[in-house]
Amino acid sequence: MQSYNPPIRDIRFVIHELVGAASICALPAYRASECDPALIDAVLDEAGKFAGEVLSPLNAIGDREGARWQPGSDGTGEVRTAPGFPEAYRRFVEGGWMALPCAPQFGGQGLPRLLATAVSEMWKGANLSFSHVITLTHGAIEALTIAGSDELKATYLPRLVSGEWTGTMNITEPQAGSDLAAIACRAEPQEDGTYRIFGQKIFITYGDHDIAPNIVHLVLARTPGAPPGVKGLSLFLVPKFILDAGGAPGARNDVHCASIEHKLGVHGSPTTTLVHGDHGGSLGYLIGEIGRGLEIMFVMMNSARLSVGTESLGVAQYAWQMASAYARERLQGSDGKSGGKVPIVRHPDVRRLLMTQRSTTEAIRALAYTIAGLQDVAHHAEDAEERQRAHRRVELLTPILKGWSTESAVDLTSMAIQVFGGMGFVEETGIAQCLRDVRITPIYEGTTAIQAADLAGRKLARDGGETLNAFLDEMRRDRAAMRTADDPTVRAIAEELARSLDDAASAADAIRQKMTSDPAAGLVVAEPFLRLMGTTVGGWLMGKAARVAAAALANGADDPFYAEKLATAKFYADHVLPRTAGLAMTVRSDDGLLLALADEVF
Known part of the structure; x- marks a missing residue:
């Protein structure tokens, strides 16, 4: 296995060349952390x-061995992670990797989200199961930073930022999946201002493990007399171990792991059922x-949705790497030109599959990093209006990235298996793990249907489509610049992009009318609209990338x-954008057939 x-x-x-790291490093917050392009490159290398x-060699081990649940000495359950995971996490913490994007006042390094997203892609591509604990801990850090009391921040954030302790989201219950109102x-409030939590939470990622001495659960629960629905939900910090007077983990809290799930993929990531309040x-x-x-x-959830987009990117990249390597090694058939057998990379359809994987993965990377750069601007630009514009753009693009990238990654990893042929269906080659692992990404942290409804409903309706229209105008301006480029390939891409931009504009008008x-x-066609927007945005970014590349070549670059x-940009324009x-x-379409059919038809 490669x-x-x-x-x-x-x-x-x-x-550096598409998003513009230099401008991000020039933001006041990052000037203080002495961030510059050279530092970014050094961090990327390490x-x-x-x-x-460290992480990649454990990927197959985590898949094969998985996390294991076993009865604890006190009658509760405990989780043991796959061999090598605790040591890898220790090295991860010692390297200061958890702290990379976090605030300096709590021990973080204060480096840009743009850099953190790139680093995160590598963690996820190398070992998706391991990366989950990082994602959830960063989400807990963000939520606690925004809303926690000074005392909670001082007590818990330094340990979370360093990675000494890890975090979780406790949201889902057996009767409450996407319907959080349930x-x-x-x-139950206590006289000392604390609360006692009772109930069961399911599908809790890294809800129990052996890689850190304490786990900080963020739990959604209802207080007495709270109104029904989501307005009655409050958020609580529940540590696995209650802290003693010195701030160290002491007595075990009344939360335990009752079981772990046996899943299609991400076997190395424990998915737990947690029970609060048995005692x-x-x-x-x-x-x-x-x-x-x-x-x-939702602060955690929005962060997690962007992170899941990066998960799909990392796994799709790894799947393409394996398929590309196999296609160069596997001898089969003739190309009609030479007398002997040739590597299958010379077969036309294999080349089509590989280039579809590569070009789409590169488009997803461009979108994920563009959003990360916008997040940096939204948080740290000096001009308030600039911050607000960037924030609105992030909100618009988040469901597109989460929905389009994850659905695409499932297709792309399936293509990688197709390149392997029959050997792709054999577990020992390792490519099947990519498909099994990535299949969860269109489901958790909000299904594709939820992302599509968010895009077609809230994001378009909130300002009458102003944010989307401004974005379409920006893409049209960039397309106009491509059309006048000296390079004929860039001009050809511009023509394909023009058609897709027209498709996006007409579809946006149609779905806005339907949602009204x-x-x-409107919801019947929301998912196709999301795919359309993702495909178009990917084409815009690949066109911009082509323009940068053409300029570099015109200036004598020999890379x-x-x-x-x-x-890859031209292939995307010819084969994906249409x-x-x-x-x-x-x-x-105005076909009302789907909604009119009787339930029995389905």
Whole structure:
């Protein structure tokens, strides 16, 4: 099984030449952390080594051995992670990797989200199961930073930022999946201002493990007399071990792991069922205000949705690497030109599969990093209006990245298996793990349907489409610049992009009208609209990348990377962008058949 090889060259291209790391480093917050392009490159190199040398060798072990649940000495359950995971996490913490994007006042390094996203891609591509604990801990840090009391921040954030302790999200319950209004876990107030938590939470990632001495659970629960629905939810911090007077983990809290799930993929990531309150209630501390739990938790969820987009990117990249290597080694058939057998990479359809994987993965990377750069601007630009514009753009692009990248990654990893042929169906080659692992990404942290409804409903309706229209105008301006480029390939890409932009605009008008007159009819075509937008945005970014590459070549650059970038961008424009025409037709259709059918038909 081939080890993960970090795509450092394309990562650097997107960070420096497409997004513009220099402008991000010039933001006041990052000037203080002495961030510059040289530092970014040094961090990328070290992260790549850790991903390839430490995390990647454990990927197959985690898949094969998995996390294991066993009865604890006190009658509760305990989770043991796969062999090598605890040691790898120790090295991860010692390297200061958890602290990379976190605030300096709590021990963080204060480096840009743009850099953190690139590093995160490498963790996820090398070992998705291991990376989950990082994602959830960063989400807990963000929520606690925004809404926690000074005392909670001082007590818990330094340990979370360092990675000494890890974090979780306790949201889902057996009767409350996507319908968070059905959450029944309750929080009973105590005289000392704390709460006792009672209830069961399911599908809790890294809800129990052996890689850190304490776990900080963020739990959604209802207080007595709270209104029904999501407005009655509050957020609580519940540590696995209650801290003693010196701030060290002491007595075990009344929360335990009752079981772990046996899953299709990500076997190395423990997915737990947690029970709060079997013996008097787990001790919890209110985060923020009563009734604002979901609002705060959405900070974690939005962060997690962007992170899941990066997960799909990392796994798709790794799947392409394995398929590409196999296609160069596997001898089969003739190409009609030479007398002997040839590597299957010379067969036309194998080349089509590989280039579809590569070009789409590069488009996803460009989108993920673009959003990360916008996050940096939204948090740290000096001009308030600039911050607000960037924030609105992040909100618009988040469901597109989460939905489009994850659905695409499932398709792309399936293509990688197709390149392997029959050997792809054999577990020992390792490529099947990519498909099994990535299949969860369109489901958790909000399904694709939820992302599509968010895009077609809230994001388009909130400002009458102003944010989307401004974005479409920006893409049109960039397309106009491509059309006047000296390079003929860039001009050809501009023509394909023009058609997709027209498709996106007409589909946006159609779905906006449907969501106004008949929301159910709009939701029927919301998912195709999301795919259309993702495909179009990917084409815009690949066109911008092609323009940068063409300029570099015109200025005498001899790096073959730039010619390859032109080729992948042109392939995307020719083979991926045309899909928007069919998607737009679907969105514009007025067929009410689906909603009119009787339930029995399904």
